[in-house]
Amino acid sequence: MDDAVRLDSLTKTYGSGEGAVSALRELSLSFPRGGFTAIMGPSGSGKSTLLQCAAGLDRPTSGRVLINGQDLSGLDETRLTELRRDVTGFIFQSFNLLPSLTAEQNVALPMRLAGRKPPRGAVRQALAQVGLEKKAGSRPSQLSGGQQQRVAIARALVSRPAVLFGDEPTGALDLSTGRELLATLRALAGPASADSGDGPVTTTVVIVTHDPNVAAYADRVVFLADGRLVGELLQPTAEAVATRMTYLAVSQ
Numbered sequence: 036m037d038d039a040v041r042l043d044s045l046t047k048t049y050g051s052g053e054g055a056v057s058a059l060r061e062l063s064l065s066f067p068r069g070g071f072t073a074i075m076g077p078s079g080s081g082k083s084t085l086l087q088c089a090a091g092l093d094r095p096t097s098g099r100v101l102i103n104g105q106d107l108s109g110l111d112e113t114r115l116t117e118l119r120r121d122v123t124g125f126i127f128q129s130f131n132l133l134p135s136l137t138a139e140q141n142v143a144l145p146m147r148l149a150g151r152k153p154p155r156g157a158v159r160q161a162l163a164q165v166g167l168e169k170k171a172g173s174r175p176s177q178l179s180g181g182q183q184q185r186v187a188i189a190r191a192l193v194s195r196p197a198v199l200f201g202d203e204p205t206g207a208l209d210l211s212t213g214r215e216l217l218a219t220l221r222a223l224a225g226p227a228s229a230d231s232g233d234g235p236v237t238t239t240v241v242i243v244t245h246d247p248n249v250a251a252y253a254d255r256v257v258f259l260a261d262g263r264l265v266g267e268l269l270q271p272t273a274e275a276v277a278t279r280m281t282y283l284a285v286s287q
């Protein structure tokens with residue numbers, strides 16, 4: 036099995052002594068290449084912590100994170116920064132766009148900040164991937180919430196990352212806008228289309244959500260409770276996810 040990300044006995048403890056909080060407890064989990072996985076669980080179950088450790092934004096207390104087979108614990112801060120720039124993409128509930136920049140400039144910004152000129156056409160291509168090729172010159176205030184989040188996705192895609200992580204990426208969107216965004220994410224997961232330029236990249240998508248309707252767009256849902264993996268559903272329906280969540284809430 037080809038895994039884009041492997042989490043191996045991941046433990047994350049915040050603080051120490053009396054006030055220590057165990058956010059993840061020896062959690063092992065893999066995200067297969069090209070898959071679209073949703074992570075669910077009650078509030079405080081460790082979803083955001085898991086995503087941040089998996090994306091190299093935070094370091095686990097113990098255990099290993101492997102991305103494309105590479106163990107992140109062996110990387111110093113410089114290499115980790117490069118990995119976040121080149122191998123992973125991250126989108127948040129808030130879009131974090133700069134209001135004074137156009138969509139195109141926002142998408143190009145991370146590369147420019149890294150002192151690199153975005154490859155010719157890469158920015159346009161990323162915008163096209165999220166259906167915004169006609170909005171390249173628009174500023175965030177001229178775009179709807181869903182369009183702003185798609186600019187944020189394009190910004191995460193411009194480096195052609197192997198894995199795209201999203202923490203409640205539809206949390207700030209209304210239902211129909213959220214659905215459009217999910218269809219975009221689902222279309223992104225899997226092998227790149229043939230016309231995508233410099234060689235195929237198979238994108239793996241991993242999102243956190245608390246909404247069963249959102250999770251139903253994924254091809255797999257994993258459930259966390261109290262920092263542990265407690266279940267999994269393949270080809271989930273919203274009903275099956277909702278039932279499982281109710282059970283988790285009761286059994287806590």
Ligand SMILES: Nc1ncnc2c1ncn2[C@@H]1O[C@H](COP(=O)(O)OP(=O)(O)O)[C@@H](O)[C@H]1O
Pocket residue numbers: 049050056057058076077078079080081082083084085
């Ligand atoms: N920076 C932090 N410092 C201390 N405790 C934290 C921190 N971040 C998260 N926690 C705690 O870790 C646990 C898991 O949090 P989190 O990963 O945010 O859960 P979720 O995203 O599922 O709501 C919670 O008990 C939370 O209060």
Ligand SMILES: [Mg+2]
Pocket residue numbers: 082083084
């Ligand atoms: Mg969270």
